[in-house]
Amino acid sequence: xxxxxxxxxxxxxxxxxxxxxxxxxxxxxxxxxxxxxxxxxxxxxxxxxxxxxxxxxxxxxxxxxxxxxxxxxxxxxxxxxxxxxxxxxxxxxxxxxxxxxxxxxxxxxxxxxxxxxxxxxxxxxxxxxxxxxxxxxxxxxxxxxxxxxxxxxxxxxxxxxxxxxxxxxxxxxxxxxxxxxxxxxxxxxxxxxxxxxxxxxxxxxxxxxxxxxxxxxxxxxxxxxxxxxxxxxxxxxxxxxxxxxxxxxxxxxxxxxxxxxxxxxxxxxxxxxxxxxxxxxxxxxxxxxxxxxxxxxxxxxxxxxxxxxxxxxxxxxxxxxxxxxxxxxxxxxxxxxxxxxxxxxxxxxxxxxxxxxxxxxxxxxxxxxxxxxxxxxxxxxxxxxxxxxxxxxxxxxxxxxxxxxxxxxxxxxxxxxxxx
Amino acid sequence: xxxxxxxxxxxxxxxxxxxxxxxxxxxxxxxxxxxxxxxxxxxxxxxxxxxxxxxxxxxxxxxxxxxxxxxxxxxxxxxxxxxxxxxxxxxxxxxxxxxxxxxxxxxxxxxxxxxxxxxxxxxxxxxxxxxxxxxxxxxxxxxxxxxxxxxxxxxxxxxxxxxxxxxxxxxxx
Ligand code: SF4
Numbered sequence: 001x002x003x004x005x006x007x008x009x010x011x012x013x014x015x016x017x018x019x020x021x022x023x024x025x026x027x028x029x030x031x032x033x034x035x036x037x038x039x040x041x042x043x044x045x046x047x048x049x050x051x052x053x054x055x056x057x058x059x060x061x062x063x064x065x066x067x068x069x070x071x072x073x074x075x076x077x078x079x080x081x082x083x084x085x086x087x088x089x090x091x092x093x094x095x096x097x098x099x100x101x102x103x104x105x106x107x108x109x110x111x112x113x114x115x116x117x118x119x120x121x122x123x124x125x126x127x128x129x130x131x132x133x134x135x136x137x138x139x140x141x142x143x144x145x146x147x148x149x150x151x152x153x154x155x156x157x158x159x160x161x162x163x164x165x166x167x168x169x170x171x172x173x174x175x176x177x178x179x180x181x182x183x184x185x186x187x188x189x190x191x192x193x194x195x196x197x198x199x200x201x202x203x204x205x206x207x208x209x210x211x212x213x214x215x216x217x218x219x220x221x222x223x224x225x226x227x228x229x230x231x232x233x234x235x236x237x238x239x240x241x242x243x244x245x246x247x248x249x250x251x252x253x254x255x256x257x258x259x260x261x262x263x264x265x266x267x268x269x270x271x272x273x274x275x276x277x278x279x280x281x282x283x284x285x286x287x288x289x290x291x292x293x294x295x296x297x298x299x300x301x302x303x304x305x306x307x308x309x310x311x312x313x314x315x316x317x318x319x320x321x322x323x324x325x326x327x328x329x330x331x332x333x334x335x336x337x338x339x340x341x342x343x344x345x346x347x348x349x350x351x352x353x354x355x356x357x358x359x360x361x362x363x364x365x366x367x368x369x370x371x372x373x374x375x376x377x378x379x380x381x382x383x384x385x386x387x388x389x390x391x392x393x394x395x396x397x398x399x400x401x402x403x404x405x406x407x408x409x410x411x412x413x414x415x416x417x418x419x420x
Numbered sequence: 421x422x423x424x425x426x427x428x429x430x431x432x433x434x435x436x437x438x439x440x441x442x443x444x445x446x447x448x449x450x451x452x453x454x455x456x457x458x459x460x461x462x463x464x465x466x467x468x469x470x471x472x473x474x475x476x477x478x479x480x481x482x483x484x485x486x487x488x489x490x491x492x493x494x495x496x497x498x499x500x501x502x503x504x505x506x507x508x509x510x511x512x513x514x515x516x517x518x519x520x521x522x523x524x525x526x527x528x529x530x531x532x533x534x535x536x537x538x539x540x541x542x543x544x545x546x547x548x549x550x551x552x553x554x555x556x557x558x559x560x561x562x563x564x565x566x567x568x569x570x571x572x573x574x575x576x577x578x579x580x581x582x583x584x585x586x587x588x589x590x591x592x593x
Pocket of ligand 1 (some may be wrong): 359363
């Protein structure tokens, strides 16, 4: 039977010859992930039913990234629970302040997830790893608790939507613009319960980081997973990094898709999502005059080294506009060090930006940059829901790092061309 | 499945009610249900927690529960005494979580357009029949998929894991 890459990975992990959309399958998981918000609930469930061990000490991964370094006593208690559990059950991959980074940037970087994997994570942006040719999808803490104990999870095999990405993206246009453009087209429930698979010649122009960003926001279209087929770029990223043996899957020619879309690079400008939905997108030429109080560059969507490099390229020798706060958050310690050694921190600090230690921080309105009533932020994160970054009467605009850096300089949403 | 009839007043919401609206992340330094219940739906309707009475029903349009994977969302709704949610469609992680948390949810194409704020609603858990007592109307909810029904009958996901792995709760529960 002809299958898509998503169906192939699910079938293999379920020990089945083939699967088809709508079928319920029980799969072996390669990695089970949780963070400082979701792991405590999983741990409580684990203890409540009397579990004695996790299915594999090296395959359960905990990352304390959301409210960490601990922002208050309650969050300190949550992280302590995860820390104590990790010590008691010998969890090798517990990342605490110092080694901790934003989980979906950290796991690929550390080589904990790779091509062909089936990853379950108690975090909705677990779908990020699809960029490596893996099946990765978010669940709640109870599903994760079950996976931690059994090493298995059930899934409904999703229908797959195929996105044919065509052409070469314009200057400054990156993964964020591509995915915002797509979500603007199909809506926040446009891919509900489905897989979003990418193909086409544009992929050759997309870096591995661009692909992470694109898969990261699959959930913002309601999808179960986003997925790319690993190519030479992915292999280069994975080699010497991925700790287990990579398994390269691809869709069969003639596999069945529920819908097909052509996405042309020529149509994709730098994109901005207006409040309060990621689908509320406009090209930069149609944004108009929007004054901004705060710019955030970071998160599992756009907190990678390449994002910081673009930021520095635009910011070099310039200052953040008066009255605007620019907060730059490298997503992991390694990215932090790379940026520091490359002199990017000098650029940021000379421009009067704040450079933060790795954390989710303001992305979810946790800490390190909360918005006051009536304030507007432009952020490279992935969600602009009401109240996501602070006061329920604040507003969030989403964009990639190029627009973010330019906006910080101008004090209003604009393109790099307007400030360079 | 239980033969329960749920009954309560309707609270109406729109499309794409996200998990940040259901329970803002700023309250997620705790997973205590009673504490979460105080802030349920706060960013969609700041007075909701004050006005909601035990048994009340949340009625919403499409893609209810989109966004984060936080189980705090169904937990907060349940802890606030809401008997069930009726919506046109649900985001997938939220949908899964509801079954794991034991929050009853129903999918109905027409009920969300017809029910008005404050209408008295009953829902038959067995048949999915929704009755609008105030307007004397009936609507149907989609049947709960057999696999999900089995999960509920087994006492939820963790109960089935416990049985499968031969585990015993420390407290003997
Ligand atoms: S950076 Fe934001 S979206 Fe990513 S894991 Fe952290 S809170 Fe979630």
